[in-house]
Amino acid sequence: MKYRLMAAIAGLLIAFPLGLSQIPTAEAQQVKQIRWATSAVGSAGHRAKVALMAMLNREMPDYSITVLPTPGALATVRGYATNQFDGYYGADIAFRELATDSGRFRGFSAQMQREPVQSFWAYTMEVGLGVRAADRERYSGWGDLRGRPVFSGPAPWDVRAQLERAMETLEVGHRYVELDLGLAASSLAERNIDAFIIYSTGESNPAPWVNEAMTATDVAALNPSEAEIAKLRAAGLDVVEVDGSVFRNARVDKVVLVPFFYGFHVGLEVPEEDVYRKLMTIEANAAELAQSDSAFRQIAADMVGIQRRGVAASVDSVKVHPGLARYLREKGAWDDAWNDRIASR
Incomplete structure (x- = not known):
């Protein structure tokens, strides 16, 4: 009898943690997945995005970022616009062609399911x-x-x-x-x-x-x-x-x-507060990022300046995520002439 009781207790001790592992916790359910596309493995964009991902996953545990390599930055912008990715690697020159339906984006507007916005300029x-x-x-x-x-x-x-x-x-x-x-x-x-x-x-x-x-x-x-x-x-x-x-x-x-300018951007699916928090997190960890990848030396030296210059170069082509607008306003670097270029749903 004694041995049967001990075996039953042991069985319960084994089954109980197994049962818990199969029940998603509220914290796990709140983690937001970001499939962030960048350029090919071995490229400057892929190397920089991996460094950025590692820091953001550590500092923003409510997000889980996965880096997805693609043939190039152009493919990431196209992929976001057609709902394949959650984040993308976009340059101001690409946004210009997208906005004017010219160059490498000629005829692409008919395929678009959502419009990209700018949210973080990296270098x-x-x-x-x-x-x-x-x-x-x-x-x-x-x-x-x-x-x-x-x-x-x-x-x-x-x-x-x-x-x-x-x-x-x-x-x-x-x-x-x-x-x-x-x-x-x-x-x-x-x-x-x-x-x-x-x-x-x-x-x-x-x-x-x-x-x-x-x-x-x-x-x-x-x-x-x-x-x-x-x-x-x-x-x-x-x-x-x-x-x-x-x-x-x-x-x-x-x-x-x-x-x-090149940036690692997300769209309006990511709330203003979270993009603002992401930018503040990048600013706080810019020196670490620059050590991981020298491409980030510019934001380590002048995070606000790079964001302002990136917006100025592309604001006529692509709207600004409200989280980036808030960040620049608080830093005294926002131009009121851009007010009508803040994106909204």
Whole structure:
């Protein structure tokens, strides 16, 4: 009898925790899942999103973020708009094309089920041009590439879209040549192209393939002329100077590049309070993020400034999440001219 009683008690002790594990707690039911799409594994966007996810999952336990790699940032914006993802990796140049039904988004508006909004700007990417070092003195600016063969980047990439936008602004009617990234250096050396795109992230990190190409052959950065810089700025395009030492063999003290903004965004499905809290959490942990990935150095140095600049660059194309608007208002960085661009359901 004694042994039967002990066995029954033991059975209850085993069954009871098993039964509890099958009953979802109120806390577990309140955790919100975010399927956050970014670019391909190995890309700057994927690396940065993984670092951001790790911090947010730790600091905001009421959310559970899963990173979903895709072929590229463009696919994430399309995927969000068609209800495939909850978060996306969006650039201001992509939002501009989406808003104007042009470029890579031409005809896409008919497929949209919801509109993206902007909610967090993570860093800039900056685009420019490299030419054969032996020919560098022949060029006075980008305009001298008119009619010449240029690899401005892979066709679907945002960096190419931004460089093409800048060159179009300057009326540089070049001939686009599409290449595999690994062929850029040899194509330049063999004179199959006269220039190729060079670019960096956060004004400090060139794409690995760009540095490899600049090491494999003699390349020099080609800066736009002073008149071209003025024309770009007059058209609303920002221009920055990056230290020449950032690139291998740039052969100039300062490389003049045209930046655009990348962000990890969510839509109105995430409430204002939660987006505001997310931004405050990112600000509080920006130094840690910068240690995890140097792309976040810009927000570690000036989180508010990057958000304001990102909004200014894209506000005409995409509305602002009310959580981001609240954050900028509290920081004294909101422009009242943007009031009618705050998104609402």
